Amino acid sequence: MMLTITVTKPGLVRFSHDRTRCSQKFDRATCVWSMKMESKNSHNRMIEELSVELPKQPSLPHLDLSRDRPLQFNRGQPSNKDLDPDDMFEFGGYIARQAMCDEEYWTSAYVRAATRWEDRNNDKYVQSHIKKYTEQEFNEIKRRSNIQFGYKCRCIVTMTKDSKDVKRNVLQSMVGTVDLRTRYMMDGETFPEQLVKHSEFKDFKMTRENRYGYIANLCVIKPARCQGVGSNMLQFAIKQAKLDELERVYMHVDRKNKKAQGLYNKMGFQIVESASAQLEKDQLYLLYLKI
Template sequence: MLTISIHKPMLLRYSHVRIRSHQKFHKIDPIPFVKMEAKSSQTRKMEELSVKHPTPFIPKLEPSGEPDLQFDRLQTSDQDLVQEKKFEFGRFIAREAILDEELWTAAWLRAESHWEDRANDRFADSYKRKFSDQEFNAIKRRRKGEYGQKCSCIITVRKEPKNVKYTVVKSVVGTLDLSIRYLLDGETFPGEREKAPPFCSINRTQSNRYGYISNLCVSKAARCQGIASSMMHFAIRLALLEGAEQVYVHVHRKNKPAQELYRKMGFEMVEKATSQLEEEQTYLLRFKA
């Protein structure tokens, strides 16, 4: 180690004041000794290498199980679709959804319908996107089937004119869900046994098989063109082909247009209402083949 000692003699500082006749000399303390340590380059290198830098945390990213949605994807042409079960009416076609983009668009239509009366809400767009994402995942789960139930997402798409191609988002204008279910033991209509035990058996006889329609909605720009009634006719026909003898639907008591639509199609109100229906302010309607 090399030590260098620096000593500086005492200095006098001369200062002027207002009265020139007086002159003052201020004493300045001497600068203390400063020790400078010279380290070898090898020592500094060893110290630098000995410093431990914390390793940043890198989260483990799990690959997403959902395929990437292509919102600019073009609608599949009718010639490329191999579907026997479809219903053509006017400029539209009702059929079962196939593509994930069709399922997501159906979920978005339901979100818009759900928040239609609250369009001026400042958070409406955020709520609709969250609702549509949740509904999209719910549709995919329901389509896989559980407890012996079969669920289909029915959509209505525009017919493509010659030399015109629509994207999936602009093609889908209506949607509903059709479920094929069985009544529980002791039930005469869905939901009659409000406090059924968790492991209540399902009566899988043909007479207890029924269809249930839900989530019916039509794009605001495509209404008053018979889309809702045509989708309902198509869903009822599919339910009958699946062996269901009855088709049910719930409707809110204040939704008069929907009640009128169901009445014209042959649905009748189930007279015996449960306390849950009273609480939810809904009617249960039934269509008999």
């Protein structure tokens, strides 16, 4: 399969022509770079055309990414028998795994929106924001979940397990969600999104040493809190990072959220002190875990 991506940026960007590996689970891909430079005087821009040769991805069971199909929230959960043991984690009455259909993507987006405004979600004005944010995040989750240019994102969800007597649909089952993203350090960076002075010529190398995982949007609905959902979902995300052969993961945390900081500290995350001053204005810490 040939994937072609066109990136338009002001200035000139230089990409490494090394042959590198795009790591997929149990797969290897060779990235073949080709560059086409076209000058546009009216906009004073350069267009970089990149070609990446990737193997065909195996289809996941029950995976449905059709944009035209109407959402059906009454659909049941896939059977555990259809899932690889490495792709799921059972704990208590829950199961953590990767989201597998549009309905789960949409519900993940709604959980994130509802959690963001959970103290004011009865306000009609806030409800409109929740609806708008859900639609935007739903589209973003779908976009990020498609592997592009070596970057990928796993939307991980935690679902309540069905019992013999009770069968739940997607909306009734989901209690938590989190993203695990694969990224690459840019030239000059020692940690994610570091403010550095780049020269006119920038290097971007898709090497194993530059790869890292980034965990974001960890959310658990109120009724499911204090039951180990957040910590187990985070452990599952770290396990997936290991399977993707990532050696380090990062995440941000609110400086005022001492409870979350305590949880992440117990799991081995440490504050990146060199990033603290840069994030002081946003009241965030950057955390780091070597895996």
